Amino acid sequence: xxxxxxxxxxxxxxxxxxxxxxxxxxxxxxxxxxxxxxxxxxxxxxxxxxxxxxxxxxxxxxxxxxxxxxxxxxxxxxxxxxxxxxxxxxxxxxxxxxxxxxxxxxxxxxxxxxxxxxxxxxxxxxxxxxxxxxxxxxxxxxxxxxxxxxxxxxxxxxxxxxxxxxxxxxxxxxxxxxxxxxxxxxxxxxxxxxxxxxxxxxxxxxxxxxxxxxxxxxxxxxxxxxxxxxxxxxxxxxxxxxxxxxxxxxxxxxxxxxxxxxxxxxxxxxxxxxxxxxxxxxxxxxxxxxxxxxxxxxxxxxxxxxxxxxxx
Amino acid sequence: xxxxxxxxxxxxxxxxxxxxxxxxxxxxxxxxxxxxxxxxxxxxxxxxxxxxxxxxxxxxxxxxxxxxxxxxxxxxxxxxxxxxxxxxxxxxxxxxxxxxxxxxxxxxxxxxxxxxxxxxxxxxxxxxxxxxxxxxxxxxxxxxxxxxxxxxxxxxxxxxxxxxxxxxxxxxxxxxxxxxxxxxxxxxxxxxxxxxxxxxxxxxxxxxxxxxxxxxxxxxxxxxxxxxxxxxxxxxxxxxxxxxxxxxxxxxxxxxxxxxxxxxxxxxxxxxxxxxxxxxxxxxxxxxxxxxxxxxxxxxxxxxxxxxxxxxxxxxxxxxxxxxxxxxxxxxxxxxxxxxxxxxxxxxxxxxxxxxxxxxxxxxxxxxxxxxxxxxxxxxxxxxxxxxxxxxxxxxxxxxxxxxxxxxxxxxxxxxxxxxxxxxxxxxxxxxxxxxxxxxxxxxxxxxxxxxxxxxxxxxxxxxxxxxxxxxxxxxxxxxxxxxxxxxxxxxxxxxxxxxxxxxxxxxxxxxxxx
Numbered sequence: 001x002x003x004x005x006x007x008x009x010x011x012x013x014x015x016x017x018x019x020x021x022x023x024x025x026x027x028x029x030x031x032x033x034x035x036x037x038x039x040x041x042x043x044x045x046x047x048x049x050x051x052x053x054x055x056x057x058x059x060x061x062x063x064x065x066x067x068x069x070x071x072x073x074x075x076x077x078x079x080x081x082x083x084x085x086x087x088x089x090x091x092x093x094x095x096x097x098x099x100x101x102x103x104x105x106x107x108x109x110x111x112x113x114x115x116x117x118x119x120x121x122x123x124x125x126x127x128x129x130x131x132x133x134x135x136x137x138x139x140x141x142x143x144x145x146x147x148x149x150x151x152x153x154x155x156x157x158x159x160x161x162x163x164x165x166x167x168x169x170x171x172x173x174x175x176x177x178x179x180x181x182x183x184x185x186x187x188x189x190x191x192x193x194x195x196x197x198x199x200x201x202x203x204x205x206x207x208x209x210x211x212x213x214x215x216x217x218x219x220x221x222x223x224x225x226x227x228x229x230x231x232x233x234x235x236x237x238x239x240x241x242x243x244x245x246x247x248x249x250x251x252x253x254x255x256x257x258x259x260x261x262x263x264x265x266x267x268x269x270x271x272x273x274x275x276x277x278x279x280x281x282x283x284x285x286x287x288x289x290x291x292x293x294x295x296x297x298x299x300x301x302x303x304x305x306x307x308x309x310x311x312x
Numbered sequence: 313x314x315x316x317x318x319x320x321x322x323x324x325x326x327x328x329x330x331x332x333x334x335x336x337x338x339x340x341x342x343x344x345x346x347x348x349x350x351x352x353x354x355x356x357x358x359x360x361x362x363x364x365x366x367x368x369x370x371x372x373x374x375x376x377x378x379x380x381x382x383x384x385x386x387x388x389x390x391x392x393x394x395x396x397x398x399x400x401x402x403x404x405x406x407x408x409x410x411x412x413x414x415x416x417x418x419x420x421x422x423x424x425x426x427x428x429x430x431x432x433x434x435x436x437x438x439x440x441x442x443x444x445x446x447x448x449x450x451x452x453x454x455x456x457x458x459x460x461x462x463x464x465x466x467x468x469x470x471x472x473x474x475x476x477x478x479x480x481x482x483x484x485x486x487x488x489x490x491x492x493x494x495x496x497x498x499x500x501x502x503x504x505x506x507x508x509x510x511x512x513x514x515x516x517x518x519x520x521x522x523x524x525x526x527x528x529x530x531x532x533x534x535x536x537x538x539x540x541x542x543x544x545x546x547x548x549x550x551x552x553x554x555x556x557x558x559x560x561x562x563x564x565x566x567x568x569x570x571x572x573x574x575x576x577x578x579x580x581x582x583x584x585x586x587x588x589x590x591x592x593x594x595x596x597x598x599x600x601x602x603x604x605x606x607x608x609x610x611x612x613x614x615x616x617x618x619x620x621x622x623x624x625x626x627x628x629x630x631x632x633x634x635x636x637x638x639x640x641x642x643x644x645x646x647x648x649x650x651x652x653x654x655x656x657x658x659x660x661x662x663x664x665x666x667x668x669x670x671x672x673x674x675x676x677x678x679x680x681x682x683x684x685x686x687x688x689x690x691x692x693x694x695x696x697x698x699x700x701x702x703x704x705x706x707x708x709x710x711x712x713x714x715x716x717x718x719x720x721x722x723x724x725x726x727x728x729x730x731x732x733x734x735x736x737x738x739x740x741x742x743x744x745x746x747x748x749x750x751x752x753x754x755x756x757x758x759x760x761x762x763x764x765x766x767x768x769x770x771x772x773x774x775x776x777x778x779x780x781x782x783x784x785x786x787x788x789x790x791x792x793x794x795x796x797x798x799x800x801x802x803x804x805x806x807x808x809x810x811x812x813x814x815x816x817x818x819x820x821x822x823x824x825x826x827x
Contacts, residue, residue: 079765079766087766088766090758090759090760090766091754091757091758091760094757094758094759095758126759126761127758127759127760128759129759130756130759130760130761131759132374132377134759151534152537154534155529155534155535155536155537156537156538156539156540156541157555157761158350158536161534161536
């Protein structure tokens with residue numbers, strides 16, 4: 001309700017968005033148990049996934065966000081650490097990507113080039129790089145410590161050390177050079193558990209679209225902003241169960257799938273009307289793991305995929 | 313090796329003309345000590361579990377490109393074979409037979425191994441008659457009845473070694489209870505299958521000299537870090553590193569020792585006596601065959617059909633009786649077997665301690681009401697025992713505390729030693745292989761490192777969990793026994809304690825529990 005129009009909220013800065021949300025009376029939280037980028041520490045922040053410097057307005061990450069992830073770095077690959085839920089979610093990411101590619105018969109037909117934005121310790125980037133259908137993976141993250149963790153972990157797998165297979169870059173996405181021609185772009189650009197950490201998605205997202213090859217996909221996952229997600233992600237996961245460190249989530253920056261879609265529809269490059277828009281709601285069930293639950297995208301964790309038009 | 317020894321040597325090596333250098337490479341059998349060869353999967357142990365794992369991996373699209381090494385200290389060569397379809401050919405049946413469940417056969421067909429099994433030497437059977445040695449109470453396990461009998465009888469069926477009732481009803485070939493197959497026949501078929509596969513290096517006749525972790529990682533830089541990879545030392549200073557090291561290396565598994573996984577259990581004061589028997593009935597190849605089992609106070613005795621007029625004996629008894637049986641001359645052994653199926657338990661005890669002469673048997677049998685003792689009408693008489701086929705094995709139970717570790721997975725007897733009778737252990741090993749192959753495929757499809765816990769946990773919880781659930785299931789079955797009138801007498805002779813203590817019972821129940 002206070003979110004007058006779903007798409008317009010994305011254009012507002014996070015501080016305003018959180019204000020609107022606060023007025024809306026939707027305070028609550030069911031964890032989106034998996035948190036995008038695990039953080040440690042008790043840092044109370046407004047989160048912005050941006051670069052180390054907040055001065056660059058076009059950059060997507062702020063300093064507190066980066067330092068939060070620094071303290072989390074050591075836990076990325078601990079099977080029982082705070083990233084456990086992300087590891088468990090990872091197979092669903094591939095399942096969702098395959099589903100998106102299959103809508104246009106693209107599954108396994110070509111070797112895919114991936115760009116993973118906000119790669120963290122490399123959970124998704126490593127797994128994508130191991131697939132037989134992958135040509136290369138470029139993974140970027142602005143936080144130096146997580147990139148260092150990712151690179152150290154890359155060393156334990158000789159496959160990942162093959163030249164060109166997996167490249168980590170410690171830069172904000174804004175510093176990644178754009179492709180010379182659209183067809184040199186990436187087949188799949190992924191934003192897993194990232195968008196809720198972005199202060200101004202409306203300026204961050206169009207920039208990313210330039211990296212996608214025509215016919216390629218923007219794939220992401222995030223959390224819907226509902227009372228359920230507040231209860232699960234903020235209250236249960238951070239405060240009660242401590243499954244993820246406090247301050248991991250900024251609930252006011254959560255985005256509804258309808259908001260994502262209405263943004264995508266307005267982007268001329270994107271084909272968000274028909275099968276070029278895909279969404280999948282997932283729920284973590286203790287003891288069973290992550291499960292797809294139809295309709296849950298409206299109130300919990302969800303994946304979205306949107307395809308870039310072939311002719312632009 | 314040559315290239316790793318000294319810089320000076322290396323320099324002089326490169327001064328050689330290319331043709332000579334190539335010759336040096338060709339004779340250099342191992343790469344330098346600091347750089348082990350990398351394999352995706354190294355399986356130690358070329359028994360049915362390890363071989364079927366590899367066949368299975370190579371038959372799945374997502375795992376068939378894995379680079380695999382199979383290591384076994386023994387030579388994996390196919391034993392001599394009789395002519396096709398020649399059931400009672402010149403070669404006698406081995407005393408090491410397994411009763412393959414329909415699920416196992418289905419798995420072996422799927423991975424392309426069953427077609428290599430010498431079909432003239434396997435025998436499917438369609439029912440098992442079980443009776444109590446004390447009361448004569450009888451239960452038939454005829455697949456035709458299975459639709460009607462309720463869970464209790466089905467559960468009892470699972471207690472019977474050599475039976476495969478757990479899954480029969482829902483599998484193809486539902487008419488079959490199980491298929492008797494010599495272990496050597498199955499192993500030869502799997503070896504043949506694996507030898508024809510690409511991307512599998514078979515290192516048989518190769519002893520693993522040691523397993524250790526890879527070299528310490530360099531502090532800086534981006535060089536390969538194998539410090540948590542298992543590296544196997546092989547003869548000729550060859551070293552191979554395994555992304556996933558599979559221990560299919562038997563009850564005393566060196567892989568399990570390397571992984572420091574404890575295995576707990578106990579020995580029963582019992583032995584299983586096995587032998588190949590000749591029967592008085594000549595069975596038509598197509599005639600339906602049955603297995604028979606009688607519960608004696610000292611343990612069950614079972615007769616499992618082999619092609620023609622042959623059968624496999626599996627007699628669980630006390631250690632003392634087992635060694636006595638092995639010491640008997642063939643004719644007396646035969647008389648003892650006939651007595652154990654036909655006579656009152658007091659007569660059996662008397663014969664086994666005093667005289668196993670065949671006249672004694674004839675006389676006692678003439679004084680016995682065989683029908684009242686529950687002897688099935690079509691029960692055959694044992695004519696003789698195939699010479700040299702009598703053997704015995706101690707019955708023991710071992711269970712590894714976990715089946716997986718970092719870059720480690722245990723399958724088959726390395727994970728669990730169930731008593732060696734009637735191949736229940738073999739069925740479990742095949743089920744392990746099937747499950748591990750399936751979980752590795754799931755992991756590959758999601759881009760997992762197949763040596764990581766993310767990939768292996770599913771296998772461990774699938775298989776270990778089923779075994780571990782058994783104690784609870786046994787407890788429940790005990791209650792069922794107590795509550796239902798029909799099988800009580802039978803259950804009494806079986807003895808709940810025996811159920812609880814016998815590994816193979818747990819194995820059967822486990823599969824029952826998992827449906």
